[in-house]
Amino acid sequence: MIPRGIIDIECLPLTPVWTGDASDDSSRRGYHIRETGLRGSIRNWYETLLRGAGLTACDPSGQSCIYDPQRGLSSICHACQTFGCTGYSSRVRLEIDGAAGPGVLKELRLRNPGKQGHRGWRVPASLNPKFRLKIVPLHAGVDIEGLLLTLRLIEKYGALGAKTSHGQGAVRFQNLPPANARHWQSQMVQCPAKSGIRSPNLAEMIGVWFRLSSLPTQLPLSGDLPDFNISTQSAWVPTAPLIRASLRDTLRSAPVNDRHRIMGTIHGWGDPKRQTKGSDVHVTHAYRTGGAWETRIFAFVPQSNNAGDRTIRTVLSELAPLSQRLSQALGLSADITVRAEAYPDSISRFLDSLEDGSGAL
Ligand SMILES: [Zn+2]
Numbered sequence: 001m002i003p004r005g006i007i008d009i010e011c012l013p014l015t016p017v018w019t020g021d022a023s024d025d026s027s028r029r030g031y032h033i034r035e036t037g038l039r040g041s042i043r044n045w046y047e048t049l050l051r052g053a054g055l056t057a058c059d060p061s062g063q064s065c066i067y068d069p070q071r072g073l074s075s076i077c078h079a080c081q082t083f084g085c086t087g088y089s090s091r092v093r094l095e096i097d098g099a100a101g102p103g104v105l106k107e108l109r110l111r112n113p114g115k116q117g118h119r120g121w122r123v124p125a126s127l128n129p130k131f132r133l134k135i136v137p138l139h140a141g142v143d144i145e146g147l148l149l150t151l152r153l154i155e156k157y158g159a160l161g162a163k164t165s166h167g168q169g170a171v172r173f174q175n176l177p178p179a180n181a182r183h184w185q186s187q188m189v190q191c192p193a194k195s196g197i198r199s200p201n202l203a204e205m206i207g208v209w210f211r212l213s214s215l216p217t218q219l220p221l222s223g224d225l226p227d228f229n230i231s232t233q234s235a236w237v238p239t240a241p242l243i244r245a246s247l248r249d250t251l252r253s254a255p256v257n258d259r260h261r262i263m264g265t266i267h268g269w270g271d272p273k274r275q276t277k278g279s280d281v282h283v284t285h286a287y288r289t290g291g292a293w294e295t296r297i298f299a300f301v302p303q304s305n306n307a308g309d310r311t312i313r314t315v316l317s318e319l320a321p322l323s324q325r326l327s328q329a330l331g332l333s334a335d336i337t338v339r340a341e342a343y344p345d346s347i348s349r350f351l352d353s354l355e356d357g358s359g360a361l
Pocket residue numbers: 057058059064065076077078079080081085
């Protein structure tokens with residue numbers, strides 16, 4: 001049974017949850033998690049789930065829906081039917097309680113940059129304490145089941161908030177009510193809706209969990225962040241820059257625009273407006289779980305003939321060389337074991353896997 005009324009969920013950050021915007025001075029101080037930031041992130045994942053399940057989601061950054069009272073719900077996409085759009089108010093409010101931010105951003109650089117001309121990364125200083133996330137339905141008939149599945153998707157395969165390509169936002173949800181993806185899908189296909197765009201789409205998601213028996217006491221990083229020296233007290237370690245640099249290396253032979261499109265860039269990449277491009281490849285920092293360390297890499301890559309897309313798909317699907325690459329990037333000694341497990345390889349397996357509450361691996 002899907003609960004009615006307010007759903008109150010506890011969110012335990014495993015790596016720092018960041019909702020800031022680099023141009024925003026208050027968020028630079030990192031004192032708070034912003035509701036608008038989490039809402040945007042949850043909406044993005046909800047859209048990814050909808051598209052994967054054959055349902056519809058428009059592009060809110062481009063041509064978002066406009067509600068037409070004559071045509072009713074068929075004038076807007078399934079995502080706007082929950083989160084609202086021009087002429088149609090949101091059906092749900094998300095509230096957060098007790099959400100402290102992850103502190104200021106600190107500079108971090110590779111100690112052995114090799115051919116990487118990178119200027120460094122900015123990583124939050126600390127892990128946020130746990131906080132509460134409330135889903136408040138504002139109208140009858142809101143898609144609570146879809147939102148619960150979305151949170152399961154974030155917890156198991158994704159990350160929450162901003163900068164998830166650079167390590168932030170791995171979370172665990174406690175007391176998340178169960179939901180049934182097949183039931184949800186069968187209900188939702190009966191709701192009329194406007195068509196939307198195809199990406200990002202859960203059907204294009206490829207990813208790997210890694211479980212590491214240990215980590216070295218020091219990673220090959222330098223900078224202002226104290227936590228890259230690993231102690232028994234460390235709950236997370238900023239490993240994402242090392243893994244990202246190594247993944248970017250695998251695309252050296254791909255055309256430069258493909259590399260920038262896939263891994264992201266702060267420079268223009270053939271775009272006349274010289275916009276930045278976010279990464280399609282996401283890497284969490286390492287976080288402690290049980291007696292081991294875990295990290296995940298996930299990406300949204302279409303099954304296309306593009307050389308860059310094919311390369312990154314191959315890199316992320318060949319687990320033995322990928323584990324080897326990860327070991328090298330982190331400077332792991334031979335006695336540290338790396339166990340890799342691939343994400344589901346079909347949309348139906350993804351959907352089925354969202355029903356149980358078990359975590360990765
Ligand atoms: Zn829409």
